[in-house]
Every structure is written in structure tokens, then in C-alpha cells.
Amino acid sequence: MLVPSHVPRMPIVAVLATAIAAALGGCGDDEQPVAQVRVLRLNPGTLVSKQPRRATSVRATLTSPGAHRLPPAMSVPQIGSVAAGATNNGRLINGLQLPGTGPDWVTYDPILHRIPNRDDRRWGTDRLLAYLLYVLRDYRLANAGAPPVVIGDLSRPFGGPFGSDFGGLGHVSHQNGLDVDVYYPRLDRTLQPPRAVAQVDRALAQDLVSRFVGAGAQHAFVGLRVGLAGPPGIVQAIAHHDDHVHVRIANWRR
Numbered sequence: 659m660l661v662p663s664h665v666p667r668m669p670i671v672a673v674l675a676t677a678i679a680a681a682l683g684g685c686g687d688d689e690q691p692v693a694q695v696r697v698l699r700l701n702p703g704t705l706v707s708k709q710p711r712r713a714t715s716v717r718a719t720l721t722s723p724g725a726h727r728l729p730p731a732m733s734v735p736q737i738g739s740v741a742a743g744a745t746n747n748g749r750l751i752n753g754l755q756l757p758g759t760g761p762d763w764v765t766y767d768p769i770l771h772r773i774p775n776r777d778d779r780r781w782g783t784d785r786l787l788a789y790l791l792y793v794l795r796d797y798r799l800a801n802a803g804a805p806p807v808v809i810g811d812l813s814r815p816f817g818g819p820f821g822s823d824f825g826g827l828g829h830v831s832h833q834n835g836l837d838v839d840v841y842y843p844r845l846d847r848t849l850q851p852p853r854a855v856a857q858v859d860r861a862l863a864q865d866l867v868s869r870f871v872g873a874g875a876q877h878a879f880v881g882l883r884v885g886l887a888g889p890p891g892i893v894q895a896i897a898h899h900d901d902h903v904h905v906r907i908a909n910w911r912r
């Protein structure tokens with residue numbers, strides 16, 4: 659299963675908006691009507707890790723025997739998020755917002771080039787956020803001293819188009835809360851995207867990509883020149899990904 663069963667629930671802190679499905683308007687009629695559309699925030703204050711940093715490297719992944727002994731730093735409430743439609747033509751129902759910063763990550767605005775990323779660019783399904791935060795914790799425990807991971811765009815609060823209207827090249831996908839861009843760690847350890855493949859810490863980048871794959875990524879799109887590898891069909895090298903890996907999880911309906 660994607661999310662480890664031992665992860666405890668975290669209370670939902672704030673319900674920012676509630677609306678009936680009809681308020682969405684203009685939606686395709688291929689989807690079942692939904693009773694509620696919620697936009698929820700995780701509380702960054704509860705994400706501060708009380709888990710002591712380990713001085714020595716800890717090798718544990720979701721699939722390793724020791725994984726169950728690693729207490730998560732935080733958990734993500736499973737609130738019934740729905741990734742409607744397709745990643746390149748969809749929307750997000752009951753999405754959750756990734757906090758701007760956390761114990762294992764910072765978010766980065768790829769248009770304004772600042773930390774954190776803007777509020778309306780970091781939304782995903784509950785499963786994506788649980789998956790993402792688990793892998794980030796796993797990676798940080800296994801690589802003592804590795805800096806926080808720099809996270810780029812996820813989806814918009816209710817999903818939908820996230821193209822060049824929102825700056826830069828935009829995204830074809832990132833429309834239903836299943837996609838997240840993760841910048842490769844830099845050799846100089848600064849918290850910003852690498853500007854060239856020579857700046858990428860390939861050992862850490864490969865470790866990070868491998869953990870996303872090991873934890874069940876459907877796809878991990880990497881760059882053509884950055885030299886990262888993985889199972890064919892899951893790890894795919896494509897253009898415009900030499901500074902980040904685009905991770906996608908499967909659309910699992912509960």
C-alpha cells in the first residue's frame with residue numbers, strides 16, 4: 659500500500675472553504691456529483707519534528723525491514739481527496755495544501771524564484787502529500803546532513819489548467835493533485851534549483867529518485883543529461899527535467 663498503515667492521523671486544522679459541487683460549474687458530466695469541495699491546510703506548526711536527528715546514517719525505506727521502526731515526523735490526514743479526470747485534463751476535489759516549509763523541505767516558486775512557493779501552487783491529494791512527506795523523511799534519515807529538499811509546483815487549489823498563464827513554460831499535467839516537481843539536491847547545498855547538471859549532487863539525486871520509485875511512484879520523469887536511472891517505464895528521461903524530477907503517483911480510488 660502506498661501510505662504506511664502505522665502513520666497516525668493528524669487533525670485537520672483549518673477548513674478554508676466549503677462549497678457545494680454545483681459551485682464548480684462547467685465541469686464535465688462524466689464525474690459523479692460530489693457533496694462537498696474542501697480546501698484544507700496542514701498546520702505547519704504541527705509539522706515540527708520532535709524526532710531527534712540521527713548522527714549516523716540510517717538505511718531504511720518503505721520496503722525495508724526496519725521501516726516500521728521509524729516514527730514519522732508528521733502525518734497527513736486522509737480526507738477523501740479525489741483526483742478527478744486526467745493529470746493533463748482534470749481537477750482536484752478535497753485537496754490539501756503542502757506547507758510552505760517543513761522539517762524536511764522548503765517549497766520554491768519557480769516563477770518568482772523565492773521560498774516559499776505561492777499558496778496556490780502547492781496542492782495535492784491527501785495520498786500524494788502523505789507519500790511525499792514520507793519519502794522526504796526517509797531520504798533525510800538515510801542521508802545524514804542532507805539539506806531539506808526543494809519542492810516546486812504541485813497543483814492549483816482545485817486543480818485544473820496550470821499552463822503558461824501561470825508563468826514560465828507552465829505545466830501540461832499537474833491538474834489533479836497527483837504530480838509534484840522535486841528539485842535535485844545541489845552539490846553546494848544551497849536551497850535553490852540547480853542551474854546546470856554540473857551543480858547536481860547526482861548521488862543524492864539518484865537516492866531521492868530511487869526512494870520515490872521504491873515507495874510506489876507511477877512515473878518519475880528525469881532529465882536527458884542529468885544521468886539518473888531507474889526501472890524502465892517508471893523512470894523516464896525527457897526534456898526540461900535536468901533540474902528536477904517530476905513525480906506522479908497512481909490515481910487510486912479508495
Ligand SMILES: [Zn+2]
Pocket residue numbers: 829832837838839904905
Ligand atoms: Zn512537473
